[in-house]
Amino acid sequence: MIIIKKNMKSKKSNDDFFKKVLKIVGKIPKGKVTTYGEIAQAIGLKSSARMVGWALNSAAGDDSLPCHRVINRNGELTGKRHFRTPELMRELLENEGIEFLGDKVNIKKHLWRPK
DNA sequence: CCGCTGACCCTAG
DNA sequence: ACTAGGGCCAGCG
Numbered sequence: 846m847i848i849i850k851k852n853m854k855s856k857k858s859n860d861d862f863f864k865k866v867l868k869i870v871g872k873i874p875k876g877k878v879t880t881y882g883e884i885a886q887a888i889g890l891k892s893s894a895r896m897v898g899w900a901l902n903s904a905a906g907d908d909s910l911p912c913h914r915v916i917n918r919n920g921e922l923t924g925k926r927h928f929r930t931p932e933l934m935r936e937l938l939e940n941e942g943i944e945f946l947g948d949k950v951n952i953k954k955h956l957w958r959p960k
Numbered sequence: 961c962c963g964c965t966g967a968c969c970c971t972a973g
Numbered sequence: 974a975c976t977a978g979g980g981c982c983a984g985c986g
Contacts, residue, residue, distance in 0.1 A: 885968085
């Protein structure tokens with residue numbers, strides 16, 4: 846009667862987190878981009894932007910998941926290395942109408958915040 | 961069990 | 974404007 850609480854909670858939390866990340870990323874509209882930090886905050890974790898990347902890494906290869914629209918706060922395509930090819934990420938973004946400033950995305954113009 | 965690593969972000973000097 | 978360091982949670986050797 847007194848036990849089992851801790852164990853259950855821990856397991857549930859981790860799965861729930863993963864689910865939310867995929868859901869939010871999948872909701873990113875075409876022609877928009879968001880950041881790891883924004884997603885992390887939308888989920889409820891204030892400083893766990895790294896976990897967002899971790900979740901995406903586990904889901905890498907899923908064509909239904911526009912992980913190329915997820916970038917860092919600086920507008921840099923930090924996750925390009927985990928794609929099939931480093932250039933693929935930029936190609937996809939440019940194809941959707943995202944503007945680039947040098948090697949970085951014009952995040953100020955295309956930023957989309959999950960609500 | 962301990963420690964390192966990671967698709968990040970913030971604060972301080 | 975740039976560099977350095979700490980914090981965060983989860984996975985892996």
